[in-house]
Amino acid sequence: MRTLSCSGPDLAGRIARRHFVGQDRVAVAADADELIRLLAASRRADPRPVVINAQTRRGHADSLRAAGVPFVELPLRDYRICAEELCARMARGAGMVIVANPHDPTGGVLGADAVRSLCAAARRYGTLVVFDESSAEFALGPDFTSARWGARYGTDVCVLRTYGSPGFGYLIGAPAVVGRLAAPRPPAAPPSHDMVLLERLRAANRSARESLCRGLAELGVEFLPSAADFVLVRLPGVASRVADELRAGGHAWAADMAPIGLRDHLRVPVGREDDVAALLRRLRTILAAFPAPG
Numbered sequence: 001m002r003t004l005s006c007s008g009p010d011l012a013g014r015i016a017r018r019h020f021v022g023q024d025r026v027a028v029a030a031d032a033d034e035l036i037r038l039l040a041a042s043r044r045a046d047p048r049p050v051v052i053n054a055q056t057r058r059g060h061a062d063s064l065r066a067a068g069v070p071f072v073e074l075p076l077r078d079y080r081i082c083a084e085e086l087c088a089r090m091a092r093g094a095g096m097v098i099v100a101n102p103h104d105p106t107g108g109v110l111g112a113d114a115v116r117s118l119c120a121a122a123r124r125y126g127t128l129v130v131f132d133e134s135s136a137e138f139a140l141g142p143d144f145t146s147a148r149w150g151a152r153y154g155t156d157v158c159v160l161r162t163y164g165s166p167g168f169g170y171l172i173g174a175p176a177v178v179g180r181l182a183a184p185r186p187p188a189a190p191p192s193h194d195m196v197l198l199e200r201l202r203a204a205n206r207s208a209r210e211s212l213c214r215g216l217a218e219l220g221v222e223f224l225p226s227a228a229d230f231v232l233v234r235l236p237g238v239a240s241r242v243a244d245e246l247r248a249g250g251h252a253w254a255a256d257m258a259p260i261g262l263r264d265h266l267r268v269p270v271g272r273e274d275d276v277a278a279l280l281r282r283l284r285t286i287l288a289a290f291p292a293p294g
Contacts, residue, residue: 015170024179043096048094051073052064053098054261080106081100099132101146122150146159151173209229240258
């Protein structure tokens, strides 16, 4: 079976071979947020602004703060990243842009045209564009386009991925970018993930995600179509209370998104089929006690 199971340079070498790049284009760290922090720290002397999206997982903003790098947040438009606005920011002098694809927590993806336009703008304006593809292993399909080709051959594109259990993060980018990174924290434990098992996990995730969305629709709960291993649910007026009730019932990973600017929304991870069934039963009971207003 194909595996990635090792540490240090050997792990970077295996990742490089998997993505058909030289090892000098790969950096490995404990997680993707650590790599964002290191990227930002390596560019601290660059006076140009860093641009990220608002209503996006806390890791991007928290990593930039930890590196002492100021940033500008652009709001989503109808739950989607606006590639045109990001390109315009590059034209106006952004030094680095970080974009999540798939987006977390909406689960939306960037298509081929958007990814090409972002990579072209980065090349034209000398901006480093960082695609956080942490959930990409579950986003395989015609709607999702990875920026790996730009990271594989270009100088202004990086891709971040997460992998395995207990897990780690890795970056693919130009040797000059990788070479400027300070020594990252290594993964917490020697990472190991079977590629054949990953294929099974993808199939199981797709099935469980379909079950979750079907169950939410039956409950009359609004949600966004997702290409990732989580679903964004809208519960006007009761989202925070529902999150508390779910946590009390053992579903601790269902998170209230109000802290990142998405009031009335929960991020619900896609677990196993039995996890989904249990969550839906609990949600039905909770909503019966205080139904969400239309």
